[in-house]
Amino acid sequence: MGQLALQRLPPLASLPRRPPSLPPPSSASPSLPCATASRRPRFYVARAMSSHIVGYPRIGPKRELKFALESFWDGKTGAEELQNVAANLRNSIWKHMADAGIKYIPSNTFSYYDQMLDTTAMLGAVPPRYGWESGEIGFDIYFSMARGNASVPAMEMTKWFDTNYHYIVPELGPDVKFSYASHKAVDEFKEAKALGIDTVPVLIGPITYLLLSKPAKGVEKSFSLLSLIDKILPVYKEVLADLKSAGARWIQFDEPILVMDLDTSQLQAFYDAYSHMESSLAGLNVLIATYFADVPAEAYNTLTSLKCVTGFGFDLVRGLETIDLIKVNFPRGKLLFAGVVDGRNIWANDLSASIKTLQTLEDIVGKEKLVVSTSCSLLHTAVDLVNEVKLDKELKSWLAFAAQKVVEVNALAKAFSGAKDEALFASNSMRQASRRSSPRVTNAAVQQDVAALKKSDHRRSTEVSVRLQAQQKKLNLPALPTTTIGSFPQTTDLRRIRRECKAKKISEVEYVQAIKEEFEKVVKLQEELGIDVLVHGEAERNDMVEFFGEQLSGFAFTANGWVQSYGSRCVKPPIIYGDVTRPKAMTVFWSSMAQKMTQRPMKGMLTGPVTILNWSFVRNDQPRHETCFQIALAIKDEVEDLEKAGITVIQIDEAALREGLPLRRSEQNFYLDWAVHAFRITNCNVQDTTQIHTHMCYSNFNDIIHSIINMDADVITIENSRSDEKLLSVFHEGVKYGAGIGPGVYDIHSPRIPSAEEIAERINKMLAVLDSKVLWVNPDCGLKTRKYSEVKSALSNMVAAAKLIRAQLNKP
Numbered sequence: 001m002g003q004l005a006l007q008r009l010p011p012l013a014s015l016p017r018r019p020p021s022l023p024p025p026s027s028a029s030p031s032l033p034c035a036t037a038s039r040r041p042r043f044y045v046a047r048a049m050s051s052h053i054v055g056y057p058r059i060g061p062k063r064e065l066k067f068a069l070e071s072f073w074d075g076k077t078g079a080e081e082l083q084n085v086a087a088n089l090r091n092s093i094w095k096h097m098a099d100a101g102i103k104y105i106p107s108n109t110f111s112y113y114d115q116m117l118d119t120t121a122m123l124g125a126v127p128p129r130y131g132w133e134s135g136e137i138g139f140d141i142y143f144s145m146a147r148g149n150a151s152v153p154a155m156e157m158t159k160w161f162d163t164n165y166h167y168i169v170p171e172l173g174p175d176v177k178f179s180y181a182s183h184k185a186v187d188e189f190k191e192a193k194a195l196g197i198d199t200v201p202v203l204i205g206p207i208t209y210l211l212l213s214k215p216a217k218g219v220e221k222s223f224s225l226l227s228l229i230d231k232i233l234p235v236y237k238e239v240l241a242d243l244k245s246a247g248a249r250w251i252q253f254d255e256p257i258l259v260m261d262l263d264t265s266q267l268q269a270f271y272d273a274y275s276h277m278e279s280s281l282a283g284l285n286v287l288i289a290t291y292f293a294d295v296p297a298e299a300y301n302t303l304t305s306l307k308c309v310t311g312f313g314f315d316l317v318r319g320l321e322t323i324d325l326i327k328v329n330f331p332r333g334k335l336l337f338a339g340v341v342d343g344r345n346i347w348a349n350d351l352s353a354s355i356k357t358l359q360t361l362e363d364i365v366g367k368e369k370l371v372v373s374t375s376c377s378l379l380h381t382a383v384d385l386v387n388e389v390k391l392d393k394e395l396k397s398w399l400a401f402a403a404q405k406v407v408e409v410n411a412l413a414k415a416f417s418g419a420k421d422e423a424l425f426a427s428n429s430m431r432q433a434s435r436r437s438s439p440r441v442t443n444a445a446v447q448q449d450v451a452a453l454k455k456s457d458h459r460r461s462t463e464v465s466v467r468l469q470a471q472q473k474k475l476n477l478p479a480l481p482t483t484t485i486g487s488f489p490q491t492t493d494l495r496r497i498r499r500e501c502k503a504k505k506i507s508e509v510e511y512v513q514a515i516k517e518e519f520e521k522v523v524k525l526q527e528e529l530g531i532d533v534l535v536h537g538e539a540e541r542n543d544m545v546e547f548f549g550e551q552l553s554g555f556a557f558t559a560n561g562w563v564q565s566y567g568s569r570c571v572k573p574p575i576i577y578g579d580v581t582r583p584k585a586m587t588v589f590w591s592s593m594a595q596k597m598t599q600r601p602m603k604g605m606l607t608g609p610v611t612i613l614n615w616s617f618v619r620n621d622q623p624r625h626e627t628c629f630q631i632a633l634a635i636k637d638e639v640e641d642l643e644k645a646g647i648t649v650i651q652i653d654e655a656a657l658r659e660g661l662p663l664r665r666s667e668q669n670f671y672l673d674w675a676v677h678a679f680r681i682t683n684c685n686v687q688d689t690t691q692i693h694t695h696m697c698y699s700n701f702n703d704i705i706h707s708i709i710n711m712d713a714d715v716i717t718i719e720n721s722r723s724d725e726k727l728l729s730v731f732h733e734g735v736k737y738g739a740g741i742g743p744g745v746y747d748i749h750s751p752r753i754p755s756a757e758e759i760a761e762r763i764n765k766m767l768a769v770l771d772s773k774v775l776w777v778n779p780d781c782g783l784k785t786r787k788y789s790e791v792k793s794a795l796s797n798m799v800a801a802a803k804l805i806r807a808q809l810n811k812p
Contacts, residue, residue, distance in 0.1 A: 049358075049370055051413040052104035052337050054254075054289055054313065055202065055377025056093050057402050058111060059564045061384045065089060069112065069568040072139075073147075079139055086112065090188065094197045096403065101410040104287075104337075106252060107192050107199035108185040109377065112139075113146045113567045116167040116212065117155075119204045120145065123235050124181030127155065127171045127216060137181045146567060148750035156214065157566060157749060159659050161256060161292050163344070163380055164573075164615055166566035170209065172228060173219035180235050186242045193247060200287065201243055205255035206232055207270045212257065221729075226269045233273060237280040244283055250310075252287045256376075258303060259293035259319070261665050267302045274306050281308045287337060289313035291376035293663045294321040304331050311335030316357060317342045317375040323357070327364055336365045339375035341409050346381055346561070346575060346617045348400040349408045351415070351428045358416050372413040378402035381617075382561035382573075395556050395577060398435045436621070443553075443579035450629045457677060458684040460712060464739045467714055468774075470688040474648060475601055479809055480763070480777050480802045481532040483742070485695050485717055486605045486651065487544075487782035488522045488537030489791060498542060515540045516593060523597045525792065530799045533601045533649055536594035538784070544607045544653065545615045549574035551586040552634055555616075566749075569785065574616045576627060582634035585641045592645045601691075604647040608694065609635055609678045614656035624660075625674040632681040639683050643690050651693035652682055654711070655781075658696065658704055672707040679711050691715060693740075697781045702730045705737075715740030719780050731769035741770060744780030745801070746794060751786070753793045759801035772809055777802040 059065045068085035071077040090110045097105045111118050121142055126132040129152040132141045146168055148154035156169040185201050192199040206229060215223045243251060258270070274281075274288075286309045295303065295314065300322070304312060314322045316339050330336060338361055340354040361370055384403040388396060400408060411424055435441070460467070501511040522537035541547040549555035555574045562570040587604060595602040609631035618627055635652065642650055657675055662668050683692045694711065697719040701708060708716065720728070720743035728743065745762045746754045759777075766775055777798060783791050 049367060049372060049413045049416045050103035051101065051409045052200075052287075052313075052371050052373040053097055053102055053106055053378065053406060053409065054252075054291065054339070054343060054374050055106055055109035055379050056097070056406075057379050057381070057383045057564065058089060058093075058109065059383070059562060059570055060085075060089050061387055061403075062560055063562050063570055065112075066562075066568040066570055073143070073568075082112075082139075086110065087191070090191065091195060094192050094195060094199065097406055098197050100406045101414070102406060103413075104250065104371065104373075105192075105197060105199045106202045107188045108201045108203065109379070110188065112142065114166070114168050115204055116160075116170065116209070117142070117146055118182065118184055119209050120168070120170045121182035122180070122184065122203075122239065123209075123232055124179035125170055125172060125176055126181075134179070135181070136183065148747070148752040150752065153747060153752060154750045162659055162661060162663055163292075164563070164565055164571065164656065164659060165380060167212070170213035171216035172210070172213045172225055173216040173223060174227070176216070176228070176231070178228075178231050178235050180238045183242065185239055186246055189243060189248055190246050198247075198249065200250040200252045201248055202252040202254060203236070203239065205253040205257075205288065206236055206273050207266070208255050208257040211260075211262075211266070226266065229269060229273050230276075233276055237277060240277070240280045240284065248284065250285045250287065251281070252289055252313075254289050254291075255303075256289075256291050258290045258295050258299045259315075259663050261296065262299055264298070267299055270299075271302050271306065274308060278308045285310040287311045287313055287335075289337065291315040291339065291343070292318060294319035295325070296664070297325060300325045301329070304329065304334070309334070311337050311371065313337035313339060313373060315339045315375040318344075319375075323360065326361065330365055333369070334365075335369050335371055336361060337371045337373040339373045340412065341372070341374045341405050342620075343374040343376035343378050343405070344380045345620060346399050346401055347620055348398055348428065348431055349405070349412075350432050351408065351412060351425055352432075354412055355415060358412065362416075367416070370416070372409050372416070374405060374409060378405055380563065381405070382558060382563055384560075387560040388558050390559055391556065394434065394438065394440075395575075397431045398577070399575070401561070441578040441619075441621070443581060446579040446581055446630055446633075449633055450626055453629050453633075453677075453681065458680045460680075460684055460686070460688075462688050464712060464714060467688045467691075468740065471648075471691045471714060474689045475533075475691065477532055477601075479772050479806050480775055482777045482799055482802050483531060483533040483603070483717070484526075484535050484779055484795070485782045486535050486538055486603070486653070487541070487784035488525075488535070488539070489786055489788050490539075490784050491788075494518060494539055498540075515590070519590075519594050520597060523594065523602075526795075527598060527600070529792070529795050530803070531600075531795065533603060534594075534598055535603050535605060536590065538605060538782075540590050543571060544655075544782075545612050546572060546574055548586060548607050548612060548635075549576075549616065551584070552580050552582055552631070554578040554580040554630075571615065574612075576613075576616050576618050578619070580627065580630040580634055582637050586638055588638075588641050588645050588647075591642060591647050595647060601649045602647065603693065604639075604642040604650040606635055606638060606642075606650065606652045606682075608652045608654040608657075609682065610660060610675045611654050611656040614660045625671075625678075628674065628678045629681070632678040635682040636685070640685060643686050648689065649691045649693065650683070650686075651695060652679065652713075653695045654679055655695055655697045657708075658701060661704065672704060676707050676710050679713075693717065695781075705730045705735055709737060709739075713739060715742065715776060717742035717776065717778050718744065720744045728766060728769050737770075738774065740774050740776055742776030742778040745777055745798060746779055748779045748781050748783055748786055748794075751790055753790060754797060756797040756800040756804065759798050760804050763801055763805050767805070 068082050072082040121137040130141050130144050145155050157166045158169055160167045189201045210225045213225050288309055340357050341349050382401040385401040497514045500506045518539035519536050526534045561572050565571050591604040609628050612631050613628045662671050691714045693715040694713040695717045745759045
C-alpha cells in the first residue's frame with residue numbers, strides 16, 4: 001500500500017485553500033486561573049445556552065465508509081478513493097451540526113478504524129513486529145495493527161467499556177519510544193476550518209489511553225502503565241501546540257476512565273498529568289468529557305479541582321447520581337456540559353423531562369454556564385431516521401437517531417434560552433404519551449410469567465461432570481474435539497438470495513432449496529476437513545440477533561439503522577419496544593434439515609437472552625432484567641423444541657454477557673446474578689445427554705470467571721487468541737473448571753492464516769493448565785466475515801494441529 005500518510009488530505013478543489021477568518025472572542029471574557037498574563041486563553045462565554053455533541057457516527061448513513069474500506073482492503077480501489085469518501089463523510093457531519101445550530105462541534109472523532117488506534121498512531125506506539133521505525137504512520141502500518149498481515153497478527157481487540165464497540169488495545173512497555181507520528185487531529189481541524197466551521201478537536205485523554213492499554217508481550221503483567229505518563233505527555237503537548245498554531249480555541253479530552261473505580265494513586269496521576277500540561281493548555285479552552293456512568297465522588301472532586309479546565313462533561317442519562325455531586329460542589333465560573341440526550345439508545349428524548357433537569361442545573365451553575373450535550377458520543381446509535389421508510393408511523397414517532405439527536409440537543413438549548421419551538425415540543429409530548437399508552441407495548445401474560453420466574457434459580461438437576469459422561473457415551477467424541485462457533489462465510493450470492501426472498505422475487509420453495517444447497521456445501525466441507533461437531537453455517541441468517549428478533553414479538557427492525565462494531569464491521573440492532581414472546585419455533589426446521597445431512601453431531605444454534613438484550617436497542621420504560629427474562633423464556637421454548645426434534649448439541653451464544661457488566665463494582669453482582677439466571681432459564685429442563693454449549697467473545701473474563709462457571713454450561717468456547725492467552729492465566733492461578741472449554745486457537749477477525757504448528761503450540765499452552773478431557777479446539781468466533789479460501793486453509797490447519805496433539809497424548 002505504500003507509506004501513505006494517515007489522513008493527510010490535499011485541499012479539495014471545491015474548498016478554499018485558506019480558512020476564513022473567525023471572529024475573535026469577546027475581550028471581556030475572563031481568563032482561566034492557570035493562565036499567565038502573556039498567554040491568556042480566549043474564553044467563550046455563552047450569552048444564551050449553548051449546545052455540544054460529544055462525537056458522531058463515522059460509518060455513514062448507508063455504510064459508505066464500510067464499503068470504501070473493504071474495497072480498499074481488497075485492492076479494488078486506491079488510497080485516494082478511500083480518503084475522498086472519508087472526507088465527504090466528515091464534511092457532511094460537520095455541516096449537519098453547523099446547520100442545526102450546534103455551537104461546540106467535535107472534530108477528530110472520525111476514524112478509519114478506531115480512535116484508540118488513532119491515538120496509538122499519534123503517539124507512535126507501534127509494536128516492533130510491524131516494522132515501523134519513524135515518519136508519519138501510513139495506511140499499511142495502521143491497518144496492519146488493526147487487522148494483521150501475512151506475517152504478523154493484529155493487535156488485541158476488546159470492548160469499549162460496556163458497549164458493543166471494539167477498540168484496538170495498545171501494547172506498551174518501558175522500552176516504547178513515543179513520537180508524534182500522526183497529525184490527524186490537526187489535519188481534521190484544518191479541514192473543518194476550511195469549510196468555515198470552527199470545531200473542537202477531540203483527543204482520547206492520556207489517563208484513559210494508558211489504563212485501557214496492556215503490557216506488551218514479554219513485559220511483566222505487573223508493569224505500571226501509568227509509569228509511561230511522562231513519556232507520552234510531550235507528544236500531547238506537541239499536538240496541542242500544533243492545534244493552537246492552526247487556530248484551535250477549544251480542546252476536548254475524553255476521559256471516560258474516570259467513571260471506573262480508580263484508586264487514589266490513579267486519580268493522583270490524572271491530576272498530575274493535566275497539571276503538567278498546564279502551560280501547554282494556556283490559550284485553549286479545555287473540556288474534559290466523561291460518560292457511560294456516574295463519576296465517583298473522589299474522581300469528581302479530583303476532576304473539578306483542575307484549574308486549567310474550562311468545562312466538565314457528564315453523562316446525565318446513565319449517571320443520574322452525578323447531579324447530587326454537582327449540587328454539593330461545582331466549581332464557580334466553569335461550564336457544565338450536561339449530557340441529557342441519550343447517546344446510546346434510539347428513543348426520542350423526553351424534552352419536557354430534560355428541561356426540568358436543566359432547570360435544576362441552572363439553579364446550581366447559572367444559565368450562562370450550562371451547555372446542553374449528548375450523554376456520550378452518538379457513535380453508539382444509528383445515523384439518521386430519515387432513511388427509515390418502512391418503519392410504521394407510530395413506532396417511528398417514538399425514535400430519534402443521531403441526526404435527530406443533534407436537533408434535540410439544539411432544541412433544548414434554544415428552549416432554555418427563551419426561543420422554544422412550541423410545535424416541536426408539543427409534538428414531542430404527544431409522541432411520549434403515545435408510547436406510554438400504546439397497547440402494543442404491554443402483554444399481561446408475559447409480565448406474569450416473568451414475575452413467577454423469581455421463585456426458582458432454574459438449575460439443571462445433575463452436576464456437569466455426570467452430564468459430560470452421559471454426553472460422551474452418546475456422542476463418542478475423540479480427545480480434543482474440534483468444532484466451529486457457528487457461522488460460515490456469508491457470500492454475495494447468499495445475501496442476494498435472502499434479499500430476493502424478502503422482496504418476493506423468488507418463491508419460498510426456491511429460497512429453501514438454495515439454503516439447503518448451501519448447508520450441504522458447508523456440511524461436506526466440514527466432513528472433508530475432519531471436524532467432529534458440525535454447524536450448518538447459518539446461511540439462512542442475516543445477523544445472530546436480528547434473525548431471532550424478526551421471529552419474536554415486541555421487536556422492530558430498521559433498514560439502515562447500522563452501528564459500527566469495529567473497523568468496517570457494522571451491526572443493525574433490533575429495537576425492543578414491547579413485551580417479548582415466541583409465536584412459533586424459529587430454528588427447528590433448519591437444524592433438523594442440517595442434522596439429516598450427516599451422522600456427526602450437528603449443533604443447534606441459538607443466541608442467548610443476555611446477548612439479544614445487549615445487542616439490541618432496549619426499551620427504557622422497564623428494568624433491563626425484566627426484558628431479559630422475557631427473552632429467556634422464549635429461548636427456553638426453542639431449546640426444548642430442538643431437543644424434541646433430536647438435536648443433541650445446542651449452542652446458546654452469550655457473546656455479550658460481560659459487555660453488559662456495569663462499570664462500577666458496586667452494581668456488578670446484581671447484573672451477574674440476573675444475567676446468569678437468564679441463561680440457566682433457557683436450558684434448565686433438558687436431558688443430561690443434551691449437550692449445552694455457549695460462546696463468549698472479545699471481553700476480559702478473568703474477573704467474572706466464577707459467574708461463567710455458575711452458568712453451568714456443558715461446554716464454553718471463548719475468545720483467546722488476540723489476547724495472548726490471558727484467559728488461561730485464571731487457570732494458572734488455580735481456578736478449577738470442570739466443564740468443557742474451547743479457548744479460541746486462532747483469530748478470525750484477521751485474514752491471516754496461522755500454520756498448524758502455530759495452532760499446535762497454542763493447544764499445548766492450553767494443556768499446561770487444562771485437562772485434555774475437557775479441552776475443545778475451535779476458532780475464536782464465527783466465520784461469517786471471512787472468505788472461503790481463508791476458512792478452508794485455517795480450519796485444515798486447526799484440525800491437523802488437533803490430530804498432532806492427540807497423537808502425542810496417545811503415546812505411551
